[in-house]
Amino acid sequence: MPGFEPKTTVQLDPPKDDPISVEELSKMNGKEGAKCYVAIKGKVYDVSGSKAYQPGGSYHVFAGKDASRALGLMSTKESDAVPEWKDLDDKEKKILDDWVTYFSKRYNIVGRVEGATNTE
Template sequence: MAGKFEPKVPVKLNPPKDDPISKEFLSQCTGVDGALCYVAIKGKVFDVTGNKAYQPGGSYHVFAGHDASRALAKTSTKAEDVSPEWADLPDNEKKVLDDWFTYFSKRYNIVGVVEGAANL
């Protein structure tokens, strides 16, 4: 079952970075006007710049520039669910979040860690 999250087309990823990324900088990485597009999960910041779904007008753009852990755990694209807080969620939603983290880890470079993140 380990391969269930493998991308259909192999992806060459860089080693994960642990550079601190400020919440302010992350909030600017929304893909608007060709800018970088980042999504954080459990405090780790993924570069999703090449995926149109996270760009303005894309179905997951609500996650861009944020730690979207709670929304991903709840399988929600509602702006009010986009939050780094996930520790209080039920185990089944935490499992969904772990699955999303694995999915992202196999497709996108980890470019840093949100400064001060307590949700690692």
């Protein structure tokens, strides 16, 4: 992940703290015109504007999920797209934190996963 700064300036809305249930998040997968959300460490990002997360995109496996573990592992396996990340090693945790930085500079935070225990 070279450089975290977007190529073009992104105007982001103030982050929201609205609770989003896991069930609601799962519906935000970009299918049939739905919004496309990805959660990392309990924060929910609206990635609807990125083709990579839409159906058929290279990161669609993350859509509608908290993909913290997969991002830390640099994995696109569906089985890794889960919230649990605390058992990752220090290098993988650093990668996950880098992804948080990357997402926070590009995508609006639209809420938080209700009841998430993987935030810190």
